[in-house]
Amino acid sequence: MAPRKLAAGNWKMNGDLAALAEIDALVADYPAPGCEVLICPPALLIHPAKARAGDAIAIGGQDCHADASGAHTGDIAAAQLRDAGATHVILGHSERRADHGETDATVAAKAAAAHAAGLVAIICVGETEAQRDAGETLAVIAAQLDGSIPDGATAANTVIAYEPVWAIGTGRTPTTDQIAEVHALMRERLEGKVADAAGVRLLYGGSVKPANAAEIFAIPHVDGALVGGASLKAADFGPIIAALAEA
Numbered sequence: 001m002a003p004r005k006l007a008a009g010n011w012k013m014n015g016d017l018a019a020l021a022e023i024d025a026l027v028a029d030y031p032a033p034g035c036e037v038l039i040c041p042p043a044l045l046i047h048p049a050k051a052r053a054g055d056a057i058a059i060g061g062q063d064c065h066a067d068a069s070g071a072h073t074g075d076i077a078a079a080q081l082r083d084a085g086a087t088h089v090i091l092g093h094s095e096r097r098a099d100h101g102e103t104d105a106t107v108a109a110k111a112a113a114a115h116a117a118g119l120v121a122i123i124c125v126g127e128t129e130a131q132r133d134a135g136e137t138l139a140v141i142a143a144q145l146d147g148s149i150p151d152g153a154t155a156a157n158t159v160i161a162y163e164p165v166w167a168i169g170t171g172r173t174p175t176t177d178q179i180a181e182v183h184a185l186m187r188e189r190l191e192g193k194v195a196d197a198a199g200v201r202l203l204y205g206g207s208v209k210p211a212n213a214a215e216i217f218a219i220p221h222v223d224g225a226l227v228g229g230a231s232l233k234a235a236d237f238g239p240i241i242a243a244l245a246e247a
């Protein structure tokens with residue numbers, strides 16, 4: 001069976017209580033969206049967001065610690081995200097890899113913690129512009145997948161997001177052929193590593209907008225998107241959800 005499509009919004013370090021009105025607007029406009037919809041707001045907003053999201057929209061975190069609890073000032077455990085109402089968590093985003101020195105091993109440990117807490121781990125991979133220019137893209141993605149996916153990953157508890165670092169927040173996107181090439185590699189690479197590899201949702205992320213969403217969603221093995229800037233406003237995220245539901 002084809003994987004259920006997923007439109008995921010990553011609010012990053014944006015938004016406040018007033019911004020939850022955007023979730024209200026999405027719920028009102030898309031009561032039965034036709035695909036899975038997820039919003040990952042800053043951690044402080046998870047609980048109030050869940051209270052307003054209803055059943056139409058899932059809520060997720062943007063990071064968790066690898067340990068279940070303990071002396072880690074400022075960090076959040078996967079079970080605490082779950083307790084607040086999250087069902088998913090983004091892990092290994094390139095901004096966390098760059099800003100916080102997260103390695104593939106860190107990401108795998110966090111994903112295992114997420115699974116143990118009953119969360120779906122959205123594991124991010126992506127090449128830098130220098131790596132693409134050097135012809136290293138496929139090798140980089142393969143290595144990130146091999147190192148970042150923990151034992152016990154399944155189609156039910158793991159989503160992979162391909163986010164080229166140079167496409168994030170830049171308005172630049174790869175060609176459809178470039179996205180297709182990476183997504184085909186990812187599908188193949190998951191075989192033997194993840195139970196039911198064919199059912200793992202593979203998201204594309206990086207400057208997804210209403211104007212380019214339909215073209216991206218038509219690419220083989222693209223099962224949805226991880227959207228940054230365009231997920232902040234219902235007026236932008238809504239058309240992306242609609243394009244995915246129609247794809």
Ligand code: 13P
Nearest residue numbers: 010168169206207228229
């Ligand atoms: P933009 O959609 O703003 O390019 O961000 C993509 C992203 O990093 C989502 O995680």
